[in-house]
Amino acid sequence: MSSRRILLLGESKTGKTHLAGQIYGRIRAGQSAFGFRSQPASLKLLEEVLDSLTNGKSAGHTPSGQYGEIEFDLTDPGGDKLELVWPDYAGEQISDMVARRSIMPDWAARIESADRFMLLVRSSDAVARKSALFSEPSRERDLGSRRRTDRMPVQMRMVELLQMLERARTVAALDLPELDVLLTCADEMETINDPKEALARHMPMLASFIGTRWTGPRVRYWAISALGRQLRDDLANEEFAETGPVEQGWIIGQDGQKLKDLTLPFAITSSIP
Numbered sequence: 404m405s406s407r408r409i410l411l412l413g414e415s416k417t418g419k420t421h422l423a424g425q426i427y428g429r430i431r432a433g434q435s436a437f438g439f440r441s442q443p444a445s446l447k448l449l450e451e452v453l454d455s456l457t458n459g460k461s462a463g464h465t466p467s468g469q470y471g472e473i474e475f476d477l478t479d480p481g482g483d484k485l486e487l488v489w490p491d492y493a494g495e496q497i498s499d500m501v502a503r504r505s506i507m508p509d510w511a512a513r514i515e516s517a518d519r520f521m522l523l524v525r526s527s528d529a530v531a532r533k534s535a536l537f538s539e540p541s542r543e544r545d546l547g548s549r550r551r552t553d554r555m556p557v558q559m560r561m562v563e564l565l566q567m568l569e570r571a572r573t574v575a576a577l578d579l580p581e582l583d584v585l586l587t588c589a590d591e592m593e594t595i596n597d598p599k600e601a602l603a604r605h606m607p608m609l610a611s612f613i614g615t616r617w618t619g620p621r622v623r624y625w626a627i628s629a630l631g632r633q634l635r636d637d638l639a640n641e642e643f644a645e646t647g648p649v650e651q652g653w654i655i656g657q658d659g660q661k662l663k664d665l666t667l668p669f670a671i672t673s674s675i676p
C-alpha cells in the first residue's frame with residue numbers, strides 16, 4: 404500500500420473551512436471515491452460546519468486557536484492511503500509566513516513531507532484589489548512589513564509563497580511536488596469553461612509564474628464552489644436547507660464539465676476522467 408500526502412495552502416477567507424466541511428459531508432455520505440480510514444480529529448469543527456449548512460447558513464468564523472489543523476486520513480479508490488493536511492488557523496499563518504519571509508519549523512516539516520501542493524485562491528479578492536497590481540508607496544513612515552504585504556494583491560503574495568515553498572524544498576534537496584490550483588468560491592466569478600484560462604485572466608502574474616515552474620500533467624487547474632452560492636450566518640437560505648449540503652457545490656476541471664464530486668482534486672492524475 405502506498406501513501407500520499409497533500410498539503411492544502413490557502414490564505415484566510417479562501418473558503419477552507421467550508422470546503423473541508425463539504426468534503427467531509429460528501430465522503431460521509433458515500434458520495435466520493437474516497438473513504439475515511441479513521442475519524443478526523445477535528446470532527447467537532449466539521450460537524451459544526453455541516454450543521455450550519457444543513458440549516459441553510461454559513462458557519463461563523465473559525466474561532467482563533469481552537470482547531471489547529473484538519474487532517475483527513477483517507478483511503479483512495481485504489482486502496483492506498485491519502486492524507487490531507489489542511490492547516491486552517493484563524494491566525495492567517497500563510498499570509499504571516501509571506502509577510503515575514505520566514506518558514507516556521509512546523510511549516511517546513513509540512514512542506515517537506517508533501518507529495519502534492521494544493522493552492523487555494525479566491526479571485527474576488529484579486530478583483531477587489533485590481534488597481535493595486537503594485538503596492539502603493541506607503542505614506543506612513545512606521546508601517547511594518549506585515550502591513551505592507553497585507554496590501555499587496557493576493558497574486559503577488561501567492562507568487563512569493565510559491566517561491567518560498569520552492570526554496571524550502573531545494574534546501575531539503577527535494578523537487579517541487581505536483582500542484583493543484585483551486586479557484587475557490589467560483590460561483591462569484593463569471594461562467595468558467597476553462598479554469599486555467601480563468602486563472603490567467605484574473606491573476607495573470609500568478610498564472611504565468613506557475614507556468615514557469617509547473618508544466619504538463621504536473622499541474623492541474625480547478626474552479627470550485629463548495630457551497631454553490633453565498634450563504635449568510637445570520638439568515639437561513641431555505642432552498643439550500645431543503646436540498647441539503649450534499650447536493651450543493653460543484654467543481655470544474657480541465658474539461659470544463661461541472662461536477663458534484665468536490666473530492667476530485669484528491670485523485671491521482673491518471674484516474675481523472
Ligand SMILES: Nc1nc2c(ncn2[C@@H]2O[C@H](COP(=O)(O)OP(=O)(O)O)[C@@H](O)[C@H]2O)c(=O)[nH]1
Pocket residue numbers: 413414415416417418419420421422461462464465491587588589590591627628629630631632633634
Ligand atoms: N460565495 C461563496 N462563499 C463561500 C463559499 N465557501 C465559503 N464561502 C464564504 O467565504 C467566507 C470564508 O469562508 P471560510 O470557509 O471561513 O474560509 P477560511 O478562512 O479559508 O476557512 C465565509 O463567509 C463563507 O460563507 C462558496 O463556495 N461560495
Ligand SMILES: [Mg+2]
Pocket residue numbers: 419420465491492493
Ligand atoms: Mg477557516
